[in-house]
Amino acid sequence: MCGMNKKLKIGILGCANIAEKYAINAFKAINNAEVVGIASRDPEKAKKWASRFNIRAEQSYDAMIASSGIDAVYIPLPIGLHEEWVIGAASAGKHIICEKSLTDSFDSALKIIESCRSNGVVLYENFMSDFHPQHEKVLASIKSGKIGRPFVFRSNFGFNLSDKHNFRFDKKLGGGSLNDEGAHLVFMARKIFGEEPITVTCNLLHKKADGVDIQGSAMLEFPEARTALLAFSYCSEYQNNYSVWGSQGIINVASAYSIAPRVRPSLSLIKIENYKEVVTDIKVSAVNQFELIFHDFCDTVLNKGKRAKKIASIYKQILAQAKVLEAMRRSSVENRKVVVNEIRD
Numbered sequence: 001m002c003g004m005n006k007k008l009k010i011g012i013l014g015c016a017n018i019a020e021k022y023a024i025n026a027f028k029a030i031n032n033a034e035v036v037g038i039a040s041r042d043p044e045k046a047k048k049w050a051s052r053f054n055i056r057a058e059q060s061y062d063a064m065i066a067s068s069g070i071d072a073v074y075i076p077l078p079i080g081l082h083e084e085w086v087i088g089a090a091s092a093g094k095h096i097i098c099e100k101s102l103t104d105s106f107d108s109a110l111k112i113i114e115s116c117r118s119n120g121v122v123l124y125e126n127f128m129s130d131f132h133p134q135h136e137k138v139l140a141s142i143k144s145g146k147i148g149r150p151f152v153f154r155s156n157f158g159f160n161l162s163d164k165h166n167f168r169f170d171k172k173l174g175g176g177s178l179n180d181e182g183a184h185l186v187f188m189a190r191k192i193f194g195e196e197p198i199t200v201t202c203n204l205l206h207k208k209a210d211g212v213d214i215q216g217s218a219m220l221e222f223p224e225a226r227t228a229l230l231a232f233s234y235c236s237e238y239q240n241n242y243s244v245w246g247s248q249g250i251i252n253v254a255s256a257y258s259i260a261p262r263v264r265p266s267l268s269l270i271k272i273e274n275y276k277e278v279v280t281d282i283k284v285s286a287v288n289q290f291e292l293i294f295h296d297f298c299d300t301v302l303n304k305g306k307r308a309k310k311i312a313s314i315y316k317q318i319l320a321q322a323k324v325l326e327a328m329r330r331s332s333v334e335n336r337k338v339v340v341n342e343i344r345d
């Protein structure tokens with residue numbers, strides 16, 4: 001059915017802030033999607049949102065995934081609810097784009113991928129920064145030798161989360177800074193180095209009351225003596241950046257993960273010449289990274305028959321990401337360096 005449509009019919013599963021601020025409008029802006037409806041645990045809230053965005057309201061999440069008028073669902077629910085509703089949507093034959101992190105354990109990721117494979121549906125984990133062209137500029141600069149051999153990736157992502165009732169502080173809902181913020185840093189380190197880490201060492205600070213991690217740091221060791229140094233926090237001054245240090249220069253990315261659609265990214269190449277720092281700006285256009293990943297998701301679904309290799313690669317990347325996060329959790333709990341391949345499929 002989808003392959004004959006020019007537009008993928010999208011249902012929104014949950015009235016989340018990210019859906020209101022970015023996702024719904026991004027789907028409406030692209031030429032291969034049509035936002036059809038929204039569902040909420042609170043039917044009245046769904047009706048209000050439906051009226052505001054000129055879409056229909058479904059009575060429940062179950063009704064949404066059962067709807068014959070929906071091809072795919074966007075899931076912006078808390079992480080702890082992802083497994084239930086991704087598998088539910090897959091079982092109903094619906095394609096899925098789910099907010100990151102996909103889930104809070106590697107075993108859960110395996111269950112999700114198996115369900116999507118067996119039901120023949122496409123699954124995207126919404127790391128929207130993957131599609132922002134600023135990172136391709138970084139990779140192109142590295143490939144062209146502008147910083148020599150890159151050997152350290154350093155990244156910080158954090159903010160002061162003052163609302164103590166926020167779902168991010170709820171362990172049952174998959175809360176925690178590693179799943180929420182640290183996942184971005186792991187994803188980008190893997191993207192920039194183009195390989196998987198061999199070992200991880202991670203230190204997480206947990207709330208004593210419920211065990212939710214509110215801050216963390218990690219070292220990921222990659223082949224050829226390359227290292228990623230990561231820090232993330234719910235109780236810090238705002239940070240959202242990364243740098244790549246090479247044998248002949250450094251690239252700084254000022255706004256790495258959360259970047260507004262109209263903001264032109266600030267990238268800089270730093271080199272030392274005659275003992276003086278020389279800074280060169282790298283020009284990048286402002287884009288809506290949600291629109292870019294949503295368009296790619298819809299295009300993949302609409303051309304699913306021709307995209308078997310791409311879909312298999314996406315599943316592989318999702319599991320690789322989940323494996324690293326699981327190794328980081330184990331490292332923190334056991335207070336030791338963990339070999340990533342200890343985490344078995």
